[in-house]
Amino acid sequence: MTATGTHISQVELGNGLRVVCLADPSAPSIAVAVTYGVGHRDEQPGLEGCAHLFEHLMFEGSPKFAPGRHFTLLQERGGIVSAYTGLDYTQYYQLVPPEALALTLELEADRMAGIRLTAEAVRRQVKIISAEVRGKIAGRPYGGFSWQYAPQVLFRKWANTHQGFTDNRALADLAREQANAFFERHYGPDNAVLTVAGNVEAARVGDLAEHCFGRIAARGRPPRPDLDESWADGPAVLDVPDALAPYPAVAPVWRVPDRRVDRAAHLRFQVLAALLSNGHGALLRRHLAGAQVRAQLGVGGDPLETVDPSVFAVNIVLGEWTEASALAVLWDVLENIAEHGPDDEARSAGIALSAAHFEKIDSTLNLARMAGWLALHGEDVEDVHAVGEVYRTTTSEDLAQVATTLLHQPRRLVRVVVEGR
Amino acid sequence: MNQEHVVSSPVPGTNLVVVRRREGGRTTVTAEVRRTPLVAVNLAIPLGAAISAESVRDVYAGCLKRGPAGTTPMSWQERLRRCGATMRVRVRDTSVLVTLVALAEYSADLAKLIGGLCAAPGLSDDAVGTAVHADRTRGRLRGAAPAVEGRRLVRALLTGLQDDGPVDDLAERLRTAHRELAWGDTRLAVVGAGAEAVAADVLAALPVAASRQRHAAVPVRMGSAGVHRVPGSPTEAQITCGGLVPHRHESGYAAAEIAVTLLGGFHQSRLFTRLRQELGLSYGPTTTIEHGHRGSWFTLSLHTPAETSDSAMSTIEQTFAELAHETLPAQVVAAAGSYVGGTLRSSLATITGLASALGALLPEPGPEFIARHLRALALATPDDVRSVGATIFAPDRLVKVIGHGVERPTRRRPS
Numbered sequence: 094m095t096a097t098g099t100h101i102s103q104v105e106l107g108n109g110l111r112v113v114c115l116a117d118p119s120a121p122s123i124a125v126a127v128t129y130g131v132g133h134r135d136e137q138p139g140l141e142g143c144a145h146l147f148e149h150l151m152f153e154g155s156p157k158f159a160p161g162r163h164f165t166l167l168q169e170r171g172g173i174v175s176a177y178t179g180l181d182y183t184q185y186y187q188l189v190p191p192e193a194l195a196l197t198l199e200l201e202a203d204r205m206a207g208i209r210l211t212a213e214a215v216r217r218q219v220k221i222i223s224a225e226v227r228g229k230i231a232g233r234p235y236g237g238f239s240w241q242y243a244p245q246v247l248f249r250k251w252a253n254t255h256q257g258f259t260d261n262r263a264l265a266d267l268a269r270e271q272a273n274a275f276f277e278r279h280y281g282p283d284n285a286v287l288t289v290a291g292n293v294e295a296a297r298v299g300d301l302a303e304h305c306f307g308r309i310a311a312r313g314r315p316p317r318p319d320l321d322e323s324w325a326d327g328p329a330v331l332d333v334p335d336a337l338a339p340y341p342a343v344a345p346v347w348r349v350p351d352r353r354v355d356r357a358a359h360l361r362f363q364v365l366a367a368l369l370s371n372g373h374g375a376l377l378r379r380h381l382a383g384a385q386v387r388a389q390l391g392v393g394g395d396p397l398e399t400v401d402p403s404v405f406a407v408n409i410v411l412g413e414w415t416e417a418s419a420l421a422v423l424w425d426v427l428e429n430i431a432e433h434g435p436d437d438e439a440r441s442a443g444i445a446l447s448a449a450h451f452e453k454i455d456s457t458l459n460l461a462r463m464a465g466w467l468a469l470h471g472e473d474v475e476d477v478h479a480v481g482e483v484y485r486t487t488t489s490e491d492l493a494q495v496a497t498t499l500l501h502q503p504r505r506l507v508r509v510v511v512e513g514r
Numbered sequence: 515m516n517q518e519h520v521v522s523s524p525v526p527g528t529n530l531v532v533v534r535r536r537e538g539g540r541t542t543v544t545a546e547v548r549r550t551p552l553v554a555v556n557l558a559i560p561l562g563a564a565i566s567a568e569s570v571r572d573v574y575a576g577c578l579k580r581g582p583a584g585t586t587p588m589s590w591q592e593r594l595r596r597c598g599a600t601m602r603v604r605v606r607d608t609s610v611l612v613t614l615v616a617l618a619e620y621s622a623d624l625a626k627l628i629g630g631l632c633a634a635p636g637l638s639d640d641a642v643g644t645a646v647h648a649d650r651t652r653g654r655l656r657g658a659a660p661a662v663e664g665r666r667l668v669r670a671l672l673t674g675l676q677d678d679g680p681v682d683d684l685a686e687r688l689r690t691a692h693r694e695l696a697w698g699d700t701r702l703a704v705v706g707a708g709a710e711a712v713a714a715d716v717l718a719a720l721p722v723a724a725s726r727q728r729h730a731a732v733p734v735r736m737g738s739a740g741v742h743r744v745p746g747s748p749t750e751a752q753i754t755c756g757g758l759v760p761h762r763h764e765s766g767y768a769a770a771e772i773a774v775t776l777l778g779g780f781h782q783s784r785l786f787t788r789l790r791q792e793l794g795l796s797y798g799p800t801t802t803i804e805h806g807h808r809g810s811w812f813t814l815s816l817h818t819p820a821e822t823s824d825s826a827m828s829t830i831e832q833t834f835a836e837l838a839h840e841t842l843p844a845q846v847v848a849a850a851g852s853y854v855g856g857t858l859r860s861s862l863a864t865i866t867g868l869a870s871a872l873g874a875l876l877p878e879p880g881p882e883f884i885a886r887h888l889r890a891l892a893l894a895t896p897d898d899v900r901s902v903g904a905t906i907f908a909p910d911r912l913v914k915v916i917g918h919g920v921e922r923p924t925r926r927r928p929s
Binding site: 227 | 525547548549550551552579580581586587588589590591592594595596597598599600601615616617644647648659660661746747748749750752780781782790791794795796797798817818819848849852853855856857859860862863864865866
């Protein structure tokens with residue numbers, strides 16, 4: 094039993110599917126997430142965007158359910174359905190009323206068993222993804238800044254540096270054999286985690302999981318590509334043109350320690366991010382008045398999503414500042430933290446961040462999603478709660494160490510260049 | 515006269531108990547939820563007409579974010595952090611919404627912080643100048659996003675709410691307006707661990723003033739002919755459409771929400787099917803309904819490649835026309851109603867979501883609206899939806915905006 098009243102239990106089915114239940118009788122609904130060990134980093138050259146394409150194709154029908162039925166069956170029962178592809182995972186998640194749990198698991202199991210891979214469905218989803226990527230990147234100012242570009246200046250291996258969230262029209266001609274091979278390789282039960290959170294008992298989840306998923310044969314967990322990167326030397330800069338941006342922007346980016354080697358050392362970068370940019374009085378925001386500042390750990394919305402190698406970035410939309418003057422301020426702030434530490438601010442930033450983490454996992458859906466990432470990455474699922482404690486106990490000396498780490502890395506920048514200037 | 519009213523399980527299927535109190539003009543709701551060691555406070559500060567201009571409200575909100583008089587933003591932030599608190603400030607047409615989420619163990623300190631902020635926000639010339647500067651940057655960034663600008667224009671065309679441009683003597687005007695705020699109309703929602711005690715502490719710390727300002731009803735505009743064009747990306751077009759819908763207290767509201775959802779918003783929505791699944795012109799049309807004292811309105815948003823914006827708009831106009839006249843199958847209407855109910859329930863499943871939802875329902879239609887609305891959604895018939903569709907999707911009541919082009923967007927902000 095955890096601090097939030099959630100009881101966590103785990104079991105592995107005979108076919109290798111890992112099942113995690115986070116039971117909380119006070120929750121009004123149930124969240125179900127199926128997290129597969131395939132993300133942008135698992136793609137092959139020429140097939141950039143394939144992981145994201147399969148996220149879409151998984152809604153194009155399965156042996157028992159027609160295309161789109163996954164959405165309609167759950168939505169007409171008051172459910173919410175979505176999916177997301179990250180660097181290291183693809184996750185399908187839904188929030189449903191308790192009476193729709195069995196149906197949800199049946200739907201997920203059926204498409205894990207097989208999907209309807211037609212040429213028409215592939216072409217349709219490639220076109221939809223084209224609209225999605227164009228809208229999210231080209232259709233908005235600072236689209237993709239800096240998460241989309243940071244790996245390109247920090248890493249060297251193709252698996253880490255290519256863009257998976259991309260408008261790759263060539264995928265429309267994906268051969269049926271290639272598509273089948275991708276599905277067979279990555280979408281087996283032994284390469285997946287099922288998490289169920291909310292108003293449900295662990296025994297029922299275990300029974301339903303066995304009933305729905307137990308019949309699916311293991312396909313072997315595929316090895317991940319070689320993601321190891323040396324800590325490269327020398328500066329690097331990537332310029333990104335932007336037709337909508339009213340101001341130029343710059344983001345110094347750094348590599349961070351592996352969370353699976355030293356969880357606390359990794360998560361403390363998130364405390365530094367909060368110290369620098371969370372709230373109007375944040376350290377860097379008050380020194381860069383008029384600029385927009387956002388520091389963040391990881392590629393995506395949450396630090397726990399990404400495994401090593403991962404990224405720390407300080408995104409600065411410059412406003413009236415010049416790049417040189419804004420960066421000078423940042424280096425001064427980091428040097429000051431490295432030398433003197435932020436004193437009481439470290440403790441209060443950690444307290445605020447731990448509260449923000451509690452707020453995040455107050456959502457049953459977030460809880461199921463986070464547990465899915467952790468279990469998939471081989472980390473302790475109890476960490477969904479323990480990360481708050483790491484934030485809370487971060488000291489001034491810890492943050493001085495984090496700042497020192499950043500100052501000793503070579504300077505890598507992603508810049509948004511205002512087109513036409 | 516003080517009144518207390520217990521609303522049992524406003525969300526069917528849960529054991530949530532909401533207590534509503536009316537004390538003078540103030541309305542408070544509390545819900546005890548102990549799932550996390552947090553408490554969420556949603557405070558609606560009623561604005562007088564003097565700061566109801568959008569640009570001025572933005573600056574007032576910006577000053578609140580920077581903390582009370584006599585403190586720096588740094589020290590204010592530090593005090594919030596020590597309570598494990600995060601603060602968000604949003605503007606509505608007649609109020610500024612302050613939402614704080616904090617560790618419950620620091621709730622007494624939190625109440626004092628809220629009281630101090632509301633009694634004397636930093637409104638010195640310097641503080642206002644800083645807020646204006648930040649707002650100008652934020653406004654320009656916001657204006658650069660075609661989706662945001664489209665929604666603002668739709669709202670302005672439908673309600674008359676728009677940026678009034680430079681304002682003279684802004685700091686003095688804000689100080690005067692703050693002194694005249696109708697604190698007696700404060701609306702407070704507290705959800706989380708120890709909610710009752712926190713609400714009592716916050717109320718005790720707030721300024722006391724009679725309710726003395728009311729916003730006169732302003733006639734709304736009923737749509738606008740043609741398609742408005744605003745700057746945007748050279749390669750991507752942002753389409754935003756909107757129209758007025760019945761208010762929440764009106765009988766047709768549930769049917770209107772279903773009709774808007776059937777337009778775009780879930781997998782069976784007509785525009786989702788056509789523009790995404792059949793034509794591949796857009797990733798996904800989305801719809802929302804917003805509420806203000808000048809009415810309620812829906813907004814439809816989507817983006818599409820620039821070269822297909824005209825055909826996408828034709829499809830949208832055709833769909834408006836169909837939904838204004840067609841009687842849809844009962845099964846489709848029921849599915850949309852169930853989906854809307856499900857999204858409402860899920861929005862109430864976190865303490866911050868519940869606090870925001872309850873706060874937005876004060877003083878009227880009140881927390882009872884939730885259960886009433888869920889019933890109305892379940893009971894809405896195809897005839898109800900067609901009837902309301904004929905009104906809200908009538909061509910002369912709609913506004914349409916396309917954001918596209920290379921001209922760099924600019925926005926006027928207060929001086």
